[in-house]
Structure formats: structure tokens, C-alpha cells
Amino acid sequence: MTETLLFLHLLSAAVLFAGMAGLSARVLGADVGAGSLRVFYGLWNGGAAGVLIFGIWLALNIDDYGILDAWILTAIVLWAAAGGVVEMALASYRDSTGAVPARAASLHWIGVAMIVLLLADMVWKPWA
Amino acid sequence: MTQLAAIRPDDWNLPLFLHVLGALALIGTLAVAIALLIGAQRNRSVDTLRSALRSLTLGVIPSWIVLRGSAEWIADKEGWNEVDEPPAWIGIGYTATDLGLLLIVASSVLAWLSLRKARAGETGDPPLPRVAAGLITLLVVLNVVALWAMTTKPASASALPHSQRAC
Numbered sequence: 087m088t089e090t091l092l093f094l095h096l097l098s099a100a101v102l103f104a105g106m107a108g109l110s111a112r113v114l115g116a117d118v119g120a121g122s123l124r125v126f127y128g129l130w131n132g133g134a135a136g137v138l139i140f141g142i143w144l145a146l147n148i149d150d151y152g153i154l155d156a157w158i159l160t161a162i163v164l165w166a167a168a169g170g171v172v173e174m175a176l177a178s179y180r181d182s183t184g185a186v187p188a189r190a191a192s193l194h195w196i197g198v199a200m201i202v203l204l205l206a207d208m209v210w211k212p213w214a
Numbered sequence: 215m216t217q218l219a220a221i222r223p224d225d226w227n228l229p230l231f232l233h234v235l236g237a238l239a240l241i242g243t244l245a246v247a248i249a250l251l252i253g254a255q256r257n258r259s260v261d262t263l264r265s266a267l268r269s270l271t272l273g274v275i276p277s278w279i280v281l282r283g284s285a286e287w288i289a290d291k292e293g294w295n296e297v298d299e300p301p302a303w304i305g306i307g308y309t310a311t312d313l314g315l316l317l318i319v320a321s322s323v324l325a326w327l328s329l330r331k332a333r334a335g336e337t338g339d340p341p342l343p344r345v346a347a348g349l350i351t352l353l354v355v356l357n358v359v360a361l362w363a364m365t366t367k368p369a370s371a372s373a374l375p376h377s378q379r380a381c
Contacts, residue, residue: 093365096234100241100361107242107273108249116265119257122249129245202235209231 091144098136099205105130106198109172112179113186113194120183127176134169138162156213164204172197229287236281237361240314243273244354251325251347260332263343267325274318274350282311303363310360317353321346 108126112118118126145151145158152158175193179186186194222230250266253259285307286295294300328342 089366093362096361096365097358100238100358103238103242104245105242107239107246111246111250111265111269116246116250116269117253117259117262118246118249119253119262122253125249126245205235205238206231209227209234 088144088147091140091147095137095140095144098133098140100133101129102133102137102201105133106172106201109176109194110198113175113191115185123180127180130172134165138165157207157211160212161204161207164200164207168197168200168204171200223291226288226291229284229291232280232284233288236277236279236284237357240274240277240281241354241357243269243277244350244357247274247321248347248350248354251321251343251350254328255343255347258332260329263325263329263332266343266346267322267329270318270322270325275322278311278315278318282315285311301367303367306363307360310356314353314356317349317356321349321353324349 105126105128108118108122109130112123112126141158141161142153145153145155171193175186175190175197178190247266247269250262250269254263254266289295289304294304324342324346328346331342
């Protein structure tokens with residue numbers, strides 16, 4: 087059970103990264119196309135939901151982990167902050183075909199950095 | 215089973231972090247390459263084709279290098295390189311990454327040839343971007359299989375060198 091949950095947790099992370107890479111390509115100026123952008127946005131949201139659901143399920147399934155552990159709470163805060171920041175950035179370029187505004191690009195990269203930090207938190211598990 | 219992190223030495227964390235980051239970035243950039251190659255096939259845009267080639271050379275290949283380099287590093291830390299017959303999940307991981315490199319090189323060459331033809335103004339229905347997208351889709355499937363093997367570690371219980379798990 088634990089291995090299956092870990093697989094689904096990481097598969098969701100891969101889906102999230104696929105969405106994040108697609109949005110990053112758009113921010114970098116690639117001609118992603120409106121249809122593909124919608125798909126990448128769906129991957130970003132679906133992956134984020136899966137990461138949270140299977141992550142919490144894993145924490146409840148493993149005896150040594152608790153949902154109130156500092157590193158798990160840190161992960162949930164980073165997850166929520168990254169989602170909010172990327173969503174704010176996306177609002178300014180979702181319906182346009184031109185260059186992504188500088189402020190939106192900055193917000194997007196802050197969101198990407200938060201996701202990488204979240205991965206580091208998962209591996210190092212500070213205060214565990 | 216319930217003490218996955220507690221038994222992992224601290225000095226394994228950096229190679230493990232790089233390995234997971236490389237794997238996730240590889241799958242992410244492969245998805246971008248597929249979308250751009252399919253887009254280039256549909257709209258016959260040289261710019262989209264150029265972006266697809268860039269996603270392969272500046273996104274997929276560096277991610278693969280991080281994934282493969284950190285795999286060797288963590289395998290060395292865990293002692294798998296000293297085992298005569300490593301378990302199946304190690305073999306699946308190496309097969310997926312090494313075969314993956316061939317697929318990445320082949321799809322990059324196809325994308326480059328397609329871009330060269332498009333720049334030369336050749337028209338018609340060039341199948342090269344579609345073939346490249348197909349090869350990359352196959353690579354995504356291989357990576358998902360490797361991800362399953364890495365996380366579930368089938369038939370590995372009797373072959374652990376240090377009775378430790380990586381994830």
C-alpha cells in the first residue's frame with residue numbers, strides 16, 4: 087500500500103512538473119498555442135491535487151509521519167503559495183498571445199522556485 | 215516499510231534530490247517537446263519547430279544528464295555498484311534512461327532535419343515532427359515504468375545491500 091501511494095504521489099508530481107514546464111515554456115516565449123496551454127494548465131492543477139491527496143494519504147499511512155509534522159506543514163504552505171502565485175501570473179497571460187508581462191514572469195518563476203523548495207523539503211524533511 | 219526516511223543517511227539526500235528533480239524535469243520537458251512538435255506539425259510554423267528543438271536540447275538533454283548522473287551517484291552511495299546481480303528495479307531504471315538517451319538523440323535529429331527542411335522552404339506533409347513526437351511519447355511511457363519500479367521496487371527484498379531504501 088505504501089509503495090503504491092508513493093508511486094501515485096510521485097506520478098502526480100510528474101504531472102505537475104509537466105504542467106509547470108508547459109507554462110514555463112509559454113513564459114519563455116515559446117509558441118505553445120491556446121489548446122496546449124489549456125492542457126498544461128489542467129496538468130498543473132491535476133498534478134497539484136494528486137500531490138496533495140496522495141501526500142496526505144501517505145503521511146497518514148506511515149507510522150512515523152504525522153500530518154502536523156513541521157516538514158509536512160511546510161510542504162502544504164509551499165504547495166498553497168506556489169499555486170496562488172502561479173495562478174496570479176497566469177491571469178495576466180492566459181488569454182493573450184503576446185509576450186508575458188515581466189511581473190507575471192517574475193511571479194511564475196517564484197512559483198517554480200517554491201515547487202523546487204517543496205521537493206527539497208520532501209527529501210531533507212527538516213525538523214523530522 | 216513505515217520508516218522510509220528514518221533509515222536514510224543524510225549524505226544521500228543531495229543525490230536523491232537531484233535524481234528526483236532530474237526525473238520530474240525530464241518528464242516535464244518531454245511533455246513540452248511533444249506539445250511543440252505536434253503544434254509544429256499542425257501549423258507548419260518554423261518558430262514552433264525551433265522552440266521544439268530548443269526544448270529538446272536545452273530542456274530534455276540537461277534533465278537527462280542530471281537524472282543519469284545522480285542515479286550513478288546515489289547507486290554508488292547505496293552500494294549497488296558493488297553488487298554482482300543488482301535487483302530488477304535498478305536494471306529497469308538503467309534500461310529506461312540509457313534507451314531514453316537514444317530516443318532523445320533520434321528525436322532531436324529528426325526535429326533538426328525537419329527544421330532544416332522548413333527553413334529551406336520545402337512544403338508537403340513532412341512526417342518527421344510526428345515521428346519525433348511518437349519517440350518522445352514512448353520515452354514518457356518508459357519513464358513512468360521506471361518511476362513505478364523505483365518507488366515499488368519489485369522483488370528487491372532479498373537483494374538490499376544495506377537493508378535500506380532510497381525513497
